[in-house]
Amino acid sequence: MRAPFALTRGARGALLFSVVILAIFAYAAYEMNTSFTSRARLFGNVIVAPALALALAQVVRELRRAAPAAIPVEAVFSTAAMAWSAAFLVMLWLVGLAVTVPLFSFVYLRVAAREAWPRAALYGLAAWLFIEVLFVRLLHVPLPVGVIALPAILN
Amino acid sequence: MDVFVGSLWTVLAWPTFGLLLLGVGIGFVVGILPGLGGAVTLALMLPFIYDMDPIPAFAFLLGMHAVVATTGDITSVLFGIPGEGTAVATIFDGHPMAKRGEAGRALGAVLFSSLVGAIIGAAVLALSIPVVRPLVLSFGPPEFFMLAMLGVTFVVALSGGNLVRGFLMALLGFVIAMVGLDPFTGKPRFAFGQLYLWDGLSIIPVILGLFAVPETLQLMSTKGAIAQGATGPIVRVLDGVIDTIRHWSVTVRCSLIGVVIGIIPGMGGATAQFIAYAHAQQTSKTPEEFGKGSIEGVLAAGSVNNSKEGGAIIPTVAFGVPGSTAMAILLGAFLILGLVPGPDMLTKHLDVTFSMVWIIVIANVFAVALSFLLLRQLVALTFIKGTWLVPFLLVLMTVGAYTTHNELLDVVVMIVFGLLGWGAIRYGWPRAPFLLAFVLGPTVERYLFLSHQLYAWGFLVRPLTLGLIVLAALGVVYSVRRERADRRRARTIGGMAA
Numbered sequence: 001m002r003a004p005f006a007l008t009r010g011a012r013g014a015l016l017f018s019v020v021i022l023a024i025f026a027y028a029a030y031e032m033n034t035s036f037t038s039r040a041r042l043f044g045n046v047i048v049a050p051a052l053a054l055a056l057a058q059v060v061r062e063l064r065r066a067a068p069a070a071i072p073v074e075a076v077f078s079t080a081a082m083a084w085s086a087a088f089l090v091m092l093w094l095v096g097l098a099v100t101v102p103l104f105s106f107v108y109l110r111v112a113a114r115e116a117w118p119r120a121a122l123y124g125l126a127a128w129l130f131i132e133v134l135f136v137r138l139l140h141v142p143l144p145v146g147v148i149a150l151p152a153i154l155n
Numbered sequence: 156m157d158v159f160v161g162s163l164w165t166v167l168a169w170p171t172f173g174l175l176l177l178g179v180g181i182g183f184v185v186g187i188l189p190g191l192g193g194a195v196t197l198a199l200m201l202p203f204i205y206d207m208d209p210i211p212a213f214a215f216l217l218g219m220h221a222v223v224a225t226t227g228d229i230t231s232v233l234f235g236i237p238g239e240g241t242a243v244a245t246i247f248d249g250h251p252m253a254k255r256g257e258a259g260r261a262l263g264a265v266l267f268s269s270l271v272g273a274i275i276g277a278a279v280l281a282l283s284i285p286v287v288r289p290l291v292l293s294f295g296p297p298e299f300f301m302l303a304m305l306g307v308t309f310v311v312a313l314s315g316g317n318l319v320r321g322f323l324m325a326l327l328g329f330v331i332a333m334v335g336l337d338p339f340t341g342k343p344r345f346a347f348g349q350l351y352l353w354d355g356l357s358i359i360p361v362i363l364g365l366f367a368v369p370e371t372l373q374l375m376s377t378k379g380a381i382a383q384g385a386t387g388p389i390v391r392v393l394d395g396v397i398d399t400i401r402h403w404s405v406t407v408r409c410s411l412i413g414v415v416i417g418i419i420p421g422m423g424g425a426t427a428q429f430i431a432y433a434h435a436q437q438t439s440k441t442p443e444e445f446g447k448g449s450i451e452g453v454l455a456a457g458s459v460n461n462s463k464e465g466g467a468i469i470p471t472v473a474f475g476v477p478g479s480t481a482m483a484i485l486l487g488a489f490l491i492l493g494l495v496p497g498p499d500m501l502t503k504h505l506d507v508t509f510s511m512v513w514i515i516v517i518a519n520v521f522a523v524a525l526s527f528l529l530l531r532q533l534v535a536l537t538f539i540k541g542t543w544l545v546p547f548l549l550v551l552m553t554v555g556a557y558t559t560h561n562e563l564l565d566v567v568v569m570i571v572f573g574l575l576g577w578g579a580i581r582y583g584w585p586r587a588p589f590l591l592a593f594v595l596g597p598t599v600e601r602y603l604f605l606s607h608q609l610y611a612w613g614f615l616v617r618p619l620t621l622g623l624i625v626l627a628a629l630g631v632v633y634s635v636r637r638e639r640a641d642r643r644r645a646r647t648i649g650g651m652a653a
Contacts, residue, residue: 014582021323028330031345040340042607043600044333051326054319061319077577081375088549089570093563097553105546112375113542127546135554139203144557144566 015062022055084108096146102128159281162210162509166517171211178218179518183525185219186226193223194480195370198362199548201488202555209492210510216488217514220481221273222522224460228265229526232453233258244428245460248445248452261453262530263395266523268406268457271399273519275410275458276417276465281512287473288501297614299474299497300602301623303595306476308627309419311588312634324579325588331356332596339604351564358487360556360565361593364572365579365586366480371548372577374541392527398450405435405451406458413459417466431459465515472500472508475598483590490594 025048032044091100106124109115115123135141165171178200185196197220204212232249245265252261294302311321334345335355346352399406409431416427435455436445445452468485470476475496477483489496500508556569579586592599606614614620 017578017582017584021327024327024330028333028345036337036342036344037340039604040337040342043603044330044344046603047326047329047333051323051330054323054326058319058323076376077369077372078376081372084375084545085372085549089566092553092566097550097557101546101550104549108546109542113540115542123543123546127550130547131550131554141554141558142561143554144563 011062011065014065015059018055018058018062022052022059025051025055080112084112092144092146094146094148097131097143098128099146101131158505159509159512162506163513165210165506166214166510166513171214174207174211175214175218175514175518176521178215178220179222179521179525182219182222182518183226183522186223187229193220193227194484195367196223197481197484198359198366199551199555201359201362201484201491202558204488204491205558207492209494209504209507212488212492213507213511214514216485217511218518220485221461221464221515221518224464225266225269225273225519225522226526228269228457228460229262229530232261232265244432244456245453247432247456248447248449249456251446251448252450252453255448257391257448259391260394260398260450261448263392263527264398264450264453265395265457266526267396267399268409268454269461270519270523271406272410272413272458272460272462273464273515275407276414276462277512277515278465279411279414279462280465280468280515281509283469284501284505284508287469291473291498291501294474294498294619295609296602296605297610297617297620298623300599300606300614301620301627302474302476303599303602305623305627305630306470306474307588307592307595309630310479310591311585312630317583318631318634318638320584321588324584324586325592328589328592328594329596329599331361331589332593333600338597338600351560351562354560355597356568357559357565358490358594359559360569361572362484362487362590363552363556364569364574365576365590367548367552368569368573369576369580371545371552372573374548375545377541392530395450395453399454402451402454405438406454408438409435409455409458410462413462414466416459417463418469427459427463428456431455461519465512468511468515472496472511475595477591477594480587480590483587483594486594 028044029048029052032041032048036044088100088104091104095103102124105127106120109120109123110117113120131143135143166175181196181200182193185193197216200216200219204215207215228245228249231243231245232253234250249261249265252258307325311318311325330345332355334352336342336353337344343353412431412434413427416430432445432452432455435451436442439445439449439451441449441451467477467479467482471482471486473496475486475489477486486496494500494504494507552569553566556565557563559565575589576586578584579589610617615624
């Protein structure tokens with residue numbers, strides 16, 4: 001068996017994923033068997049018992065794997081994509097959806113897609129109109145508001 | 156019969172018919188657009204059905220889902236790039252036909268055979284109801300419990316990939332489904348003292364995270380449009396329609412193959428198309444033309460694509476056992492609408508079940524008619540850049556997740572399951588078993604509890620339960636043998652390469 005520190009980065013990731021799954025099952029087994037009556041934990045134990053055995057086998061398998069499996073093309077996300085997603089979520093948390101959507105659409109199309117700024121601005125405006133008309137006026141859906149207090153017109 | 160005819164009028168009534176057309180329109184665009192799958196779109200549209208009645212909601216969702224594969228075939232023929240994973244086999248002969256200047260004929264054949272397939276699938280669904288009803292009504296909790304377990308086992312065994320990881324994902328789905336108040340004692344389970352978790356995790360943020368988040372990230376990473384160059388002239392579309400009628404036998408046979416495979420949980424459209432294609436080649440008088448532009452190959456791929464939907468709805472509605480990711484999401488729609496799949500769908504809510512038959516037929520008639528009319532405009536859609544879709548998808552995902560409880564925590568749940576979805580794709584863990592188990596979790600727990608109360612562990616040796624256990628075991632054995640054969644083949648290829 002190879003030691004974990006000898007594993008490549010990809011194999012370490014696969015091992016970590018398996019360990020997280022094992023930890024979830026271990027916690028589930030602990031809570032089921034310390035807090036519940038035998039009737040209430042029937043389903044939980046039927047699920048968790050084989051899950052623990054299989055998850056342990058999977059961790060051992062990952063430890064013994066000689067080389068990491070190839071990463072499928074659909075799982076290769078660029079750092080830029082991650083950063084843009086994070087920026088969207090931070091903006092959503094700070095200023096809410098009504099401000100985030102037009103602003104993010106404009107900046108994303110201008111910077112990431114290199115669109116001409118009038119086109120990006122038009123898209124931002126259309127995006128704002130889309131949520132305003134469809135979600136606010138027609139469907140009366142409450143939209144997430146940010147932690148920063150903004151004038152009512154922007155929320 | 157009255158219910159069957161009555162449900163047609165219900166589907167044609169306003170606003171149901173309008174929602175059906177809206178669904179068809181969305182399905183149309185989704186089928187043809189790059190990087191946006193049918194299952195993901197179903198997930199994105201789930202939050203919109205909260206306030207709808209069951210039949211309008213299914214008109215919208217099923218209408219959309221029923222036509223995705225139809226327009227997915229268009230890009231397979233014209234560019235050799237499938238709009239959907241279920242439209243891959245269309246490339247084999249459709250694209251060579253397009254390259255030799257017969258794009259119109261190939262499109263005519265694939266679209267018309269899709270319509271025939273959809274009608275056959277819907278007809279089998281309608282005809283199966285009187286047959287399935289006595290069977291479903293004779294089932295008790297042990298049989299329903301084992302059926303659900305059989306469905307999960309088949310999805311694990313047949314969805315490809317590693318068997319252990321598949322089962323672990325299914326078991327994880329069951330554990331995550333247990334979050335919330337224990338149904339028998341009312342005590343919080345895996346809630347970590349959070350009031351938010353007492354209600355359990357809602358299906359919408361979980362599905363959006365698992366499927367829509369990774370797909371949007373991929374779209375952001377690739378940025379590309381599906382079409383890079385100009386297409387040739389699209390003429391002689393009617394010839395393809397005539398070909399479908401001339402080769403009616405292959406169209407009907409492949410449609411029936413689609414229905415049967417659709418019924419089996421886990422087989423799915425990706426498998427069905429290749430089985431139908433292989434069957435068409437084996438029974439053809441000109442098998443050597445397959446792969447070079449055979450019209451029979453196009454008809455096989457087109458007809459199987461849509462017929463499987465009628466088949467896939469049968470176990471979903473009758474037994475509450477969905478056979479694919481899309482059907483699991485549709486089962487989520489049942490739960491949102493307060494419907495319980497099983498005996499009720501064949502008695503009390505028979506109108507809803509029959510309306511599904513009509514929705515599949517009407518949606519496909521409209522989709523194919525519109526495809527013929529708007530073929531050139533549809534082709535233009537494939538030039539849309541992926542980056543233009545990104546802000547739109549982010550809005551739909553965020554609003555979709557947020558509206559579950561109107562809390563930002565719903566968005567957080569979506570992100571957490573987005574990470575799980577990303578990890579699952581990256582390290583080769585299948586997502587479909589997780590989703591299926593998560594959706595079925597509460598039902599399976601209830602049936603296990605009832606079975607145990609009624610028969611203790613003796614429920615496992617009831618004849619039908621035993622039969623289902625044997626079937627599940629056979630599914631596992633088949634999968635293990637296939638996994639070993641794949642590994643042996645990989646080693647042989649590796650040895651040859653070395």
